[in-house]
Amino acid sequence: MREIFKYTEDYLKKTEKRRNNMYVCPKCSKPIAAIRPFVEYSLFCMSCQKIGNLFELVRLFEKDKNYLTDEEIEQYLKEFLKLDITTEIEIDNALDFYEKNGFDLVPIIKNGKIPIEKEWTTKEHKNKKEWKDWLNNGLNIGIKTGKCSNVIVIDFDGEIPEELSKSNTLKQKTKNGMHFFFRYDSDLPKTRIDKLKIDIENNGGQVVAYPSIVEDCKRTINLEEISELPNDWKKFILSKINKRTTLNLEEEKKFEINEDFHEDLIKEGNRHHIMMSLGGILRRKLNMYDTTFVLDILNKKLSSPSMSRIEFDNIVKSLEKYTSYDDVEIAKKILDYIRRCPDQEATAADIQFGLYLKKAEVDKTLGYLLKEEYIIKKNRTFHLLQKVDWRDTFMGESNPIKFKMPYFHDSATFRDGDMLVIGAKAKVGKTHIAMNIIKRLVAQGIKPYYACLESGSRFPIISQSLALKEGDYWNSLKFKPESSELKENSITIIDWLLPGDYANTDKIFAHLSNQLIRFGGLLIVFVQIRDSNAEFFAKDMVAFFPSFVCKYLYNDDSDGSTGYFKIEYMRESVDNRKKLSIPCKYDMFSKELKRLDEIGD
Numbered sequence: 001m002r003e004i005f006k007y008t009e010d011y012l013k014k015t016e017k018r019r020n021n022m023y024v025c026p027k028c029s030k031p032i033a034a035i036r037p038f039v040e041y042s043l044f045c046m047s048c049q050k051i052g053n054l055f056e057l058v059r060l061f062e063k064d065k066n067y068l069t070d071e072e073i074e075q076y077l078k079e080f081l082k083l084d085i086t087t088e089i090e091i092d093n094a095l096d097f098y099e100k101n102g103f104d105l106v107p108i109i110k111n112g113k114i115p116i117e118k119e120w121t122t123k124e125h126k127n128k129k130e131w132k133d134w135l136n137n138g139l140n141i142g143i144k145t146g147k148c149s150n151v152i153v154i155d156f157d158g159e160i161p162e163e164l165s166k167s168n169t170l171k172q173k174t175k176n177g178m179h180f181f182f183r184y185d186s187d188l189p190k191t192r193i194d195k196l197k198i199d200i201e202n203n204g205g206q207v208v209a210y211p212s213i214v215e216d217c218k219r220t221i222n223l224e225e226i227s228e229l230p231n232d233w234k235k236f237i238l239s240k241i242n243k244r245t246t247l248n249l250e251e252e253k254k255f256e257i258n259e260d261f262h263e264d265l266i267k268e269g270n271r272h273h274i275m276m277s278l279g280g281i282l283r284r285k286l287n288m289y290d291t292t293f294v295l296d297i298l299n300k301k302l303s304s305p306s307m308s309r310i311e312f313d314n315i316v317k318s319l320e321k322y323t324s325y326d327d328v329e330i331a332k333k334i335l336d337y338i339r340r341c342p343d344q345e346a347t348a349a350d351i352q353f354g355l356y357l358k359k360a361e362v363d364k365t366l367g368y369l370l371k372e373e374y375i376i377k378k379n380r381t382f383h384l385l386q387k388v389d390w391r392d393t394f395m396g397e398s399n400p401i402k403f404k405m406p407y408f409h410d411s412a413t414f415r416d417g418d419m420l421v422i423g424a425k426a427k428v429g430k431t432h433i434a435m436n437i438i439k440r441l442v443a444q445g446i447k448p449y450y451a452c453l454e455s456g457s458r459f460p461i462i463s464q465s466l467a468l469k470e471g472d473y474w475n476s477l478k479f480k481p482e483s484s485e486l487k488e489n490s491i492t493i494i495d496w497l498l499p500g501d502y503a504n505t506d507k508i509f510a511h512l513s514n515q516l517i518r519f520g521g522l523l524i525v526f527v528q529i530r531d532s533n534a535e536f537f538a539k540d541m542v543a544f545f546p547s548f549v550c551k552y553l554y555n556d557d558s559d560g561s562t563g564y565f566k567i568e569y570m571r572e573s574v575d576n577r578k579k580l581s582i583p584c585k586y587d588m589f590s591k592e593l594k595r596l597d598e599i600g601d
């Protein structure tokens with residue numbers, strides 16, 4: 001997915017397309033659309049279905065951008081929304097520059113600095129298309145230094161001398177320092193000058209280059225022409241290199257003489273296994289850099305023979321993967337923990353002490369879970385937003401439902417994400433109808449969610465009369481129609497919206513629609529209608545959001561045992577009839593509500 005899609009909401013807000021919790025649909029102009037984060041942050045309209053991703057939205061909303069390419073729109077959005085993102089056009093410019101200068105690149109592990117190819121120094125990659133493939137697969141890229149790319153790089157970790165910072169040449173800013181590129185010069189060796197915190201990269205080296213991201217940090221590059229290394233600088237560096245080698249040799253000697261190393265402690269046969277296991281243990285306390293440092297000493301001082309550079313790099317690479325696996329385990333534990341908490345909410349401290357984790361670990365993982373939208377933060381508590389396996393169980397968009405909708409299956413086609421509204425007068429047994437719908441769903445092997453909003457409801461008794469048993473359906477007395485989450489891909493029945501809620505009806509319906517678009521499934525909402533004329537209280541809203549609207553009315557002369565569903569609106573009627581009535585009979589003894597055409601003679 002393109003990074004820019006995450007800013008769909010920002011774009012719609014900035015262009016004032018937001019109404020309540022929903023967005024204006026560019027096709028039908030009604031404020032009944034919502035963003036689906038898991039479908040590339042595309043916009044979905046209750047009526048027009050899928051509208052499209054951010055690029056398509058810009059084309060629909062801004063007619064003058066109709067003929068722009070995706071890349072041009074991305075560039076426009078970066079400036080319009082003032083985003084800190086790297087656009088395709090910018091990436092292309094840099095890669096063109098690398099190609100023009102004859103750079104030889106190497107694929108690098110994601111978010112890191114290690115080449116993924118074995119024997120990478122002997123291979124050549126000078127093709128822009130190949131580089132783009134690496135980047136599209138999430139890899140980083142490195143520029144090989146030395147003769148093959150006709151460059152050397154001076155890599156400053158610390159403060160940069162003023163004379164050099166002014167030099168006009170290709171420069172790349174890194175997290176803590178700066179890379180200066182100069183034309184290839186065979187006199188300088190690839191080496192490190194500790195005292196100056198300088199690395200000289202020449203033959204056999206590489207530097208990770210823009211647009212790579214290293215440890216979540218972006219690099220920037222100026223794309224200026226590469227100059228020759230100034231002469232005084234060359235002299236200065238060469239003088240420092242000589243000093244450094246003698247000093248280090250002495251240090252190393254001291255090290256070896258004073259310490260009694262068993263230089264053959266680790267043998268070739270189990271070398272790999274020991275290094276991996278030790279690395280895993282070290283990683284629990286040390287970061288990757290420190291772990292690599294310790295393993296390097298073990299490899300040089302205790303292994304007989306020492307591993308080759310490539311073999312060692314592979315161990316480091318495996319350890320990095322192993323670590324991200326650890327993080328996933330912690331994330332799962334934290335989600336499980338929150339799920340088990342009362343009201344499925346917990347503070348960072350709850351989690352830390354409940355799971356015996358370190359604060360830093362908890363903070364880091366919560367940050368990840370927030371970013372990935374598994375949880376949300378309200379004040380100091382974290383709430384579950386969805387199941388971990390949401391993506392695995394995500395149904396396709398707007399598929400027809402796979403079960404028979406009780407009472408209405410032959411009147412209309414129902415789709416994933418639909419909302420049904422059933423109106424009834426105050427005295428009409430809405431809970432009886434709701435329980436009958438549940439019974440018919442349970443009979444099809446479905447376990448629906450029943451949200452009871454009426455205090456002192458008799459649903460447990462009605463439920464028993466209908467021979468429903470515990471475990472057949474979920475129920476809750478705590479559902480809040482204006483803020484509660486729907487369960488993904490499930491059927492929820494709300495019994496019923498209180499008259500006191502009608503002032504907020506637009507907000508409630510907007511919230512529920514948003515939830516449906518986001519999590520799919522099906523929602524049946526019971527609402528009260530006026531006793532006098534049997535009209536809906538919030539007529540506008542009822543006309544707006546649902547795909548199916550009906551009322552249950554008693555026959556005029558009835559004691560409540562005969563009545564009918566009066567269908568007032570169907571988005572997709574089966575035989576194109578717009579209105580329809582379905583006569584029913586209620587059995588006082590079995591509590592069953594049956595369609596007349598279901599009852600034999």
Ligand SMILES: [Zn+2]
Pocket residue numbers: 025026027028029030045046047048049
């Ligand atoms: Zn629409």
